[in-house]
Amino acid sequence: MKGAPTYTEQELVGLLKQRTQKAFSYLYDHYAPTLNGIILGIIQDHEVAGDVLQEVFVKIWRQIEQYDAAKGRLFTWMYNIARTTSIDMLRSRDWKNSHRNHSLTEDHAELPDRRTNYGEELGLRRIIQTLKDDHKILVELSYFQGYTQEEIAGMLNIPLGTVKTRIRAAIVLLRQQVKL
Amino acid sequence: MDIQAYIQSGVIESYVLGIANEQEVAELQRLQHEYPDIAAAVAKCEAWLSQTLPSFAEPVAPPDKEKIWAALQEPAAVINKGAREIPMQPAGAKRVAMPARYVAAASVVLLLASAAFNIYLYGKYTKANQEYLGLLNERTNLLSDNKIYQTKLSTLQENMQLMTAPEMLKVTMPGIAGKEQSLATVYWNTSNKKVYLMVNNLPAAPAGKQYQLWALVDGKPIDAGMLEDCKNLCPLKTIERAEAFAITLEKEGGSPIPDLSQLFVMGKVQS
Structure with a gap:
């Protein structure tokens, strides 16, 4: 960024489609730490997050032709790739094998509201520190662990409508609290 | 429809963050074409996301840039080689299966060969068993003959003792x-x-x-x-x-x- 040219999203998409090293270098320098924050927020493991980050860049690189500016920002598109790739890793056999002690029930035991070491949260997960507990659980399960609203309703034994309402309320609160 | 209530419900944030369900996504994509206010709210939320997330950025180790660039130069098929990646498909799912009739034909051939070999072995077994029984019988006969001769011999020896006794x-x-x-x-x-x-x-x-x-x-x-x-x-x-x-x-x-x-x-x- 220091003295280097800055591109608009539109210009960057054009550069990426040329697949030059310069385009990659710009993309990496400007987005890798932010994407890594998204990935680490979900994975909470630097080593695994490094593998996921590489996969995210591979997907961006190979699927840039499929990006449609009419459907949203390039950043939102890349953010979604980072989040879904991270969730996929959480669901993968490799991850489950290397984190066997984290069974479903133990995941509940590790929900942020019961953790004591909030200060050690990595990346985007720090965003939920300010939420109250019943909202925190819902954001944890839906956003950071990728469960559907139906699954969460079953896990917490509360009505689906309540899950939906609380998730939306929690996100609105997050957006209001986190302002630049 | 109360557009403002919809915009403030949190569904737009859910959509942008990627946690809205299919029904919510379909509804929002339809509504943002109909209502410019909703489209504007979505764009505003996307802007919020792109401005907020860098605050939660995590530094990446310098060698990763070269490593990732090298990965991008590899052919698509070997991109994931060596990395602890998500298996895209169950291992072996794309393996071309041998047509069932070839497998069936091979099975029949193997079965017939096995059956023929079993018959051959059974024949050999029967012959060997008969020979064994014959030898066993012969041995029994020889043993009983031997006993008879031993008895005769001992009788003769006794007789000889009697006949040659001095009295x-x-x-x-x-x-x-x-x-x-x-x-x-x-x-x-x-x-x-x-x-x-x-x-x-x-x-x-x-x-x-x-x-x-x-x-x-x-x-x-x-x-x-x-x-x-x-x-x-x-x-x-x-x-x-x-x-x-x-x-x-x-x-x-x-x-x-x-x-x-x-x-x-x-x-x-x-x-």
């Missing part, structure tokens, strides 16, 4: 006139007075008849025992005193008085 008196009984071919020998133990008969040559006794040994004591014949089916030295009665021995053919079981017309052999005791 044994040998009385040779040659055939009388007209029966010169006949010959028998009495062995008489002079200490315990037991009489043994050795048949050297006598015609086979006709049915219902039996040879009887007589001892002549003071000119009178005394029964000295019947000749049973005895091939070697046959123990008969105990005779205290005798001048001569003779054998006659009598009715089965013996007679009190010898039929002298049926006298075969006779021998005097040499004192």
